[in-house]
Amino acid sequence: MIENLKKLDEEFFLKNTLNVAMGLLGKIIVKKDGEKILYARIKEVEGYIGYMDKACHCYPDKMTERTKVMYEKGGTSYVYLIYGMYSCFNIVTEKKGLGCAVLIRGGEPLKESQDDISLNRFNKSYNQLNSYEKKNLLNGPGKLCKGLNITREDNNKPLFSYDFFIASDDSAINNFYIDKRINIDYAKEAKDFYWRYFY
DNA sequence: GAGACGATAAACT
């Protein structure tokens, strides 16, 4: 197990979406996977702000069976299927009813989880991976979900339970990059919002 | 290391 991990509380996720997104950089996803606990540090995120964001599933204030989860209060998980094959893990932000979330686009395993996550991704232990596979362990939303075994069964869960939550160690991120979001060419002016953060 | 390409199923209208 890991010492000195502090579970993030609800207050952290109720703040402004972009502040939550930046604040999540360097934080640690803790996910129970069978008998194991997996740990991955968040390296890349994107903010989605429903009411003003054409790239968001909720725009324009579109509550459907799928998107109703995004209208839950901050700290709820939103996991959806894309390409019929992969999952994307988001964390709802701000107060209930706004339809905002942060998409977790990439991460890296903590040392303790390198083997477990490598097995989930490539069915090999970490030291059997080539350098390309090591680099690609969790550097994408679909890869991150596969590596951490985050599935649609994890959709609509409060991220404060013992088996799925976000934690902080005492490390701080001093510098990170800001850029436009990825793969949302359809989103008109929203595709140029600088709401992607990574380091 | 970078670019092209095809796979696929659920939500939505």
Added chain:
DNA sequence: GTTTATCGTCTCT
């Protein structure tokens, strides 16, 4: 019936 928007594999450098 239409929309959605990542990954792995392959090719070439």
